[in-house]
Amino acid sequence: MAERFDVVVIGAGPGGFRAARRCAQRGASTVLVEKEFPGGTCLNWGCIPSKTLLASAHLLHRARHAGDMGIDIPSATPNWAKIQQRREAIITGTRKGMVGTLKNHGVTYIEGRAVVTAPGRVSVQSNGQSRDLEAGKIILAMGSDSIQIPTIPFDGQVVISSKEALSLPEIPKSMVIVGGGVIGCEMACAYAAFGTKITIVEALDRLLPMEDAWVSRLVEREFKGLGIEAMTGRKVMGVDKSVSPARVSLDGGQTVEAQKVLVAVGRRARVDKDVVGALGLEMNGPAIKVNKKLETSIPGVYALGDIVGTTYLAHGATAEAEIAAANATGGNEEMLDYSMVPRVVFTFPEVASVGKSEEKCQAAGMDITIGKGFYRANGRCHAENLTNGQFHAVRDNAMNEIVGISMVGDMATEFVAFARTLLGTCEPIRNITFPHPTISETIEDALHEALGGLLFEQ
Numbered sequence: 001m002a003e004r005f006d007v008v009v010i011g012a013g014p015g016g017f018r019a020a021r022r023c024a025q026r027g028a029s030t031v032l033v034e035k036e037f038p039g040g041t042c043l044n045w046g047c048i049p050s051k052t053l054l055a056s057a058h059l060l061h062r063a064r065h066a067g068d069m070g071i072d073i074p075s076a077t078p079n080w081a082k083i084q085q086r087r088e089a090i091i092t093g094t095r096k097g098m099v100g101t102l103k104n105h106g107v108t109y110i111e112g113r114a115v116v117t118a119p120g121r122v123s124v125q126s127n128g129q130s131r132d133l134e135a136g137k138i139i140l141a142m143g144s145d146s147i148q149i150p151t152i153p154f155d156g157q158v159v160i161s162s163k164e165a166l167s168l169p170e171i172p173k174s175m176v177i178v179g180g181g182v183i184g185c186e187m188a189c190a191y192a193a194f195g196t197k198i199t200i201v202e203a204l205d206r207l208l209p210m211e212d213a214w215v216s217r218l219v220e221r222e223f224k225g226l227g228i229e230a231m232t233g234r235k236v237m238g239v240d241k242s243v244s245p246a247r248v249s250l251d252g253g254q255t256v257e258a259q260k261v262l263v264a265v266g267r268r269a270r271v272d273k274d275v276v277g278a279l280g281l282e283m284n285g286p287a288i289k290v291n292k293k294l295e296t297s298i299p300g301v302y303a304l305g306d307i308v309g310t311t312y313l314a315h316g317a318t319a320e321a322e323i324a325a326a327n328a329t330g331g332n333e334e335m336l337d338y339s340m341v342p343r344v345v346f347t348f349p350e351v352a353s354v355g356k357s358e359e360k361c362q363a364a365g366m367d368i369t370i371g372k373g374f375y376r377a378n379g380r381c382h383a384e385n386l387t388n389g390q391f392h393a394v395r396d397n398a399m400n401e402i403v404g405i406s407m408v409g410d411m412a413t414e415f416v417a418f419a420r421t422l423l424g425t426c427e428p429i430r431n432i433t434f435p436h437p438t439i440s441e442t443i444e445d446a447l448h449e450a451l452g453g454l455l456f457e458q
């Protein structure tokens with residue numbers, strides 16, 4: 001006999017977790033099914049472990065420059081075992097917290113692999129047992145996997161994905177990172193600080209190619225200072241693992257030695273035919289096709305997060321989860337402008353942006369003014385010895401409003417949610433007093449340059 005729930009959510013990553021909690025808050029009887037660990041990729045193999053490693057690496061990097069600030073630290077070295085223990089402890093603690101939160105909200109949490117057998121029917125398999133659920137609505141949030149390059153498949157030892165890169169048994173002496181996007185650049189910073197010789201090979205002509213070119217230029221300059229070699233406009237052709245370190249061959253005949261080859265060329269929606277095949281869902285390339293309400297081609301079945309291939313960001317998944325959960329419980333909401341989902345990169349220095357980029361505005365033929373604020377002109381940045389950074393604000397001259405903000409610099413990721421609130425009308429900007437001395441005054445400088453006298457006109 002099937003157990004009946006208003007909503008069955010599959011996958012307890014940030015998207016599924018948020019959707020289940022929201023459904024329960026809206027009064028629906030809700031079950032969340034997870035086949036591995038609560039927190040999904042984000043908590044277990046993504047955002048949190050990578051930021052934990054980056055935080056240790058950043059501290060090490062700062063400690064090595066402590067002499068600039070009059071503090072002598074004779075030797076700052078990584079203790080890899082402790083760094084890994086700390087990563088593990090943060091993950092396990094947070095998993096417990098998530099399960100507790102679900103319980104407090106009245107969400108039933110089931111461990112097991114969910115298979116949708118028909119619209120409204122889900123079977124959960126665990127330890128050879130199966131449990132049948134009947135669902136008023138189904139929300140799919142099964143996440144994504146690392147994309148593999150067929151000529152250099154993952155072996156978990158030499159050719160690795162970000163998952164293995166987060167828990168290596170020791171700090172490798174050398175690493176080639178294939179892909180200069182977000183994950184590749186973040187891992188490059190972490191391991192470069194820990195002492196690994198890093199070479200990034202990126203097929204496009206610059207690192208972080210989804211950001212404006214000025215961002216890439218600044219990041220590439222900083223990476224040089226960290227000892228990271230960036231080979232852009234180049235491709236990896238193969239990896240010879242018969243020697244140690246392995247020999248990575250590039251187009252043009254060059255080879256680079258590396259103990260580890262991290263392939264970080266993106267992620268692909270995890271659409272397993274065994275799990276959702278019975279639904280006959282319409283697809284959007286490798287991802288599940290949804291409308292603005294996050295509903296799939298099958299009425300009553302919603303999908304969100306990496307599985308729909310929109311943002312491949314945890315906060316993109318949670319933003320979609322709010323919409324899907326509202327609609328699965330009688331609401332009528334739409335996911336509006338994806339450019340308003342902030343983009344964040346936790347490199348040294350950090351990168352963040354929200355709204356329209358300069359290059360997109362130019363490509364659309366918009367009349368724009370760019371306002372800039374510089375860390376090197378900011379008192380707090382000098383006090384903190386963090387003078388490499390810039391904020392750019394993009395003003396749409398026709399509308400007299402800020403339409404995009406991009407930033408490179410320490411703490412940039414902490415400012416971007418606030419920056420989002422500055423997009424649109426000038427009205428709220430007039431009323432902000434930026435405290436002195438803070439890095440946020442750099443945003444004020446950028447806004448003043450972009451908006452000029454408009455800021456003070458009524």
Ligand SMILES: Cc1cc2nc3c(=O)[nH]c(=O)nc-3n(C[C@H](O)[C@H](O)[C@H](O)COP(=O)(O)OP(=O)(O)OC[C@H]3O[C@@H](n4cnc5c(N)ncnc54)[C@H](O)[C@@H]3O)c2cc1C
Binds near residue numbers: 036115
């Ligand atoms: C190294 C790395 C760093 C990252 N850093 C950031 C960052 O700093 N900021 C950011 O916003 N994003 C970051 N991301 C991306 C972020 O992790 C993902 O966008 C986010 O986890 C997607 O959430 P989700 O809920 O869609 O899926 P996931 O987090 O992947 O969760 C899906 C869950 O579904 C479960 N599942 C799958 N199939 C079934 C089934 N049949 N039955 C039951 N359960 C199932 C899986 O086990 C998994 O737990 C990073 C990713 C990586 C790899």
